Amino acid sequence: MNNLIQRYSEIRKILISYNYIMNLINWDSATQAPADCFELRSTRYEVLYQQYYNQLSSKEYYDLLVELNNHLDQLDNTLAHEVEVRKKELDKTLKVPASQLADYMTLLSKSENVWAKAKNENNFSLFQPVLTQIINYNFDYMKYQQTPTLQGYDILLKEYEPHFTSKEYDAFFGLLKKELPPLIKQITSIPCPFRTDFMSRPCSVEKQKEISLYFQKVLCFDLNKGLSMESEHPFSTSFGTSDSRYTNHFHVHNFTDSIFSCLHEIGHCLYELQNDPSLDNTFCSGGASMAMHESQSRFYENMIGRSEAFWNTHFGNIQAICPEVLGDVSAHEFYLAINQVKNSFIRTAADELTYPLHIMIRYDLEKAIFNKEIEIKDLPTAWNHSIKEYLGIDVKNDQEGVLQDVHWAGGSFGYFPTYALGSAYAAQIDYVMRKNLDVDYILSQPTVKEINAWLKQYIHQFGASDYPEIILEKALDEPFDPSYYVSYLKDKYTKIYSL
């Protein structure tokens, strides 16, 4: 058994090294690589992906996984979980013909550029042919993976959150659909009762960077183990517990955007930085699932970053950095303004309350696509119809409609719902944390280190060493229950809007 484990570890090291360099190429691409090197770089990426795939699909690796999987009882818990998950994943990968997978990777390496062009030119029909190819691949993928008990869109959903299929998501979104729209309607039908005039005041990029540095310290983001750069869309990436990175963007007339992006992305980074270091160089490092990862970013962005206790502590320091922007604003006014509820077009700019509706719209459309209830050419119309239905506003063009997100261009179907689910996890985590910790007292301190410590103890340290629902339920001391999310939102916004 020791020899098997040893050999398995060696191959795992190779696979992880390939993951590392593919992520590093992506990081480089998004943050700095010059525009003209796109083609050369994607050629090299494809070659390396092929090397990775050859190793992944080698008979030796498969046989090792089978052998270890047959003796899970002889492995420690973490390795047993890893082997079980890897075996299932590999079985899925091997069901796709190698040449079809290679063609798909080539398609994806170019599709983001096509999408970007279509978005820039505000023309869905430019993107439609590529999107059709991507969706067709996903139909094939579903066929390869289907079993008597698992079919259709559920296959894609489970890729991102293994214990959630459309049955669970329907229940989840059903609750939100029932509870949130009446509150949103109540709020948005009256004029905003607090001032928001300062939110679009110009704030220089330099000052915004200074503010981000300030919050890096507040969140205890250790620059010996991480770094930040700029990119068009903020994102984070991690290479183990000693190297976690995020990006931000800075818009002069929307300075709070960079603040919340910073808090959000650092939330992702902290999750991985606080993994137990023994998980480095294993497949159990990182986050337990996409929704779990998003729960951490949303927790830091919203439960902490949009709370009044947090701004009571930090507003004065931010005001001191940019008095020309915030000189005539109070902490309370700022707190209200950053929580303004608005029916808006862009998901990433949406407030906490309308955000899950944006996700729900995407979920419904994806379900319709894979249930063959809609044609791809009709996606823009269907999108605009849903936005009108749930948010009451008219989409004027595809740039602010169906073309706004990159996800589909990357082949990510079934991913969006985890964003809303993560927010719901975060609300329940917030509830439990407040039972155990005096969160408002901690937020009165210069840093949130005790909150980091709590999350490390109950969530972060475990990385992906178990199934997300198990890690989550242990942390929550009860199963996931979306009613906490609804209560959290209702309580918060009823107070903010004095309803």
Next chain:
Amino acid sequence: MNNLIQRYSEIRKILISYNYIMNLINWDSATQAPADCFELRSTRYEVLYQQYYNQLSSKEYYDLLVELNNHLDQLDNTLAHEVEVRKKELDKTLKVPASQLADYMTLLSKSENVWAKAKNENNFSLFQPVLTQIINYNFDYMKYQQTPTLQGYDILLKEYEPHFTSKEYDAFFGLLKKELPPLIKQITSIPCPFRTDFMSRPCSVEKQKEISLYFQKVLCFDLNKGLSMESEHPFSTSFGTSDSRYTNHFHVHNFTDSIFSCLHEIGHCLYELQNDPSLDNTFCSGGASMAMHESQSRFYENMIGRSEAFWNTHFGNIQAICPEVLGDVSAHEFYLAINQVKNSFIRTAADELTYPLHIMIRYDLEKAIFNKEIEIKDLPTAWNHSIKEYLGIDVKNDQEGVLQDVHWAGGSFGYFPTYALGSAYAAQIDYVMRKNLDVDYILSQPTVKEINAWLKQYIHQFGASDYPEIILEKALDEPFDPSYYVSYLKDKYTKIYSL
């Protein structure tokens, strides 16, 4: 034959992709990766190197090279040259036992850190054990590679400049040793006849960056195909004709250093950016040799960047960027000051005239090491003795003496001499270019694009598609002759010092 070429190209693509990612990891390390990730990163680098080596040492690749090498007449010139060189290189690589090479790579992945610590703590004895291991490997390497006609240090020298062994270098340095010291002595024995007071005036990092951006434009460095970042020591790296990068560093009290580093590193970048694009994804991309590469960086740094015609054009614009530094300085005063000759300790800070003596000292010491005429423990004393002999100054500590350069920690023996040789190539290139082009007129223009075009036509486009001496001789229209270098230096400094 076509099938062979096809298969060879496929394997070459894989090897080049590995080179690409190893370079990208190095770029990331030097420019941004957080300090604590060093160990994790070097583990992954080692794994990827091993994958590269496995491909390189595969029987299939070797057999292909042998087969193609047997039919060079059926290949186009570029491919024939590539195959011939690759076959020789692979034969050399395969003479080293795989496990010994792997151990050496592991040693090198750690040795730079040991060197940096020793340098910081100013303690050669900390570095000595690692240096001894590195040198011992190189002794073994020499044994593996020796033939009746090639032995000892010559083997290492030829790794960097294939047509130069100690015989040629002895003649080259012999000439410099005879011609330069009397001139240097004459210059340094009198008080400096021009003002240099402004050279250490503080200049903010922001302004220095603005100056670098200015010179990027002057040199036509295209930001769609390149980028710059900061690192402790300036360097450049290229990934083909669409992605060439360099770094710079900014010292407030030595603002001209970042100017000349910028010109130097962009010189390296332009060489690779101006390769014929058909060389991308072949082993004939890049520079023809280390000395050829250095000739281009030195050309832009010295022949252009330290010429009076250049500063007559650009000084006013730089003065306008930092009037607080250069307000009371004339273009002529600036030109003189940036060419001040000083006996100094640090190679990278040395002026154009004393620079080759710094190199000669390293060459002599390396020769002594590999001729077993010196023990490693005695290197600091020998170093200090040579500096005293040639430059007449007393080295006070190893930081400014034997520990100043990273090269030996990276196993680079035989590399230093190419720096002086490159300068000599550059002087002869300058001579030829001036026969063909009105260089001073071009330097009166806002950009040097006609100089770039000349270098592209006669040198850059060929990349590494032929042996350096052949490309060079064609460009020069006669063989390399170091007396051009001596004349260039004598003429320039005789005028500057009105001798």
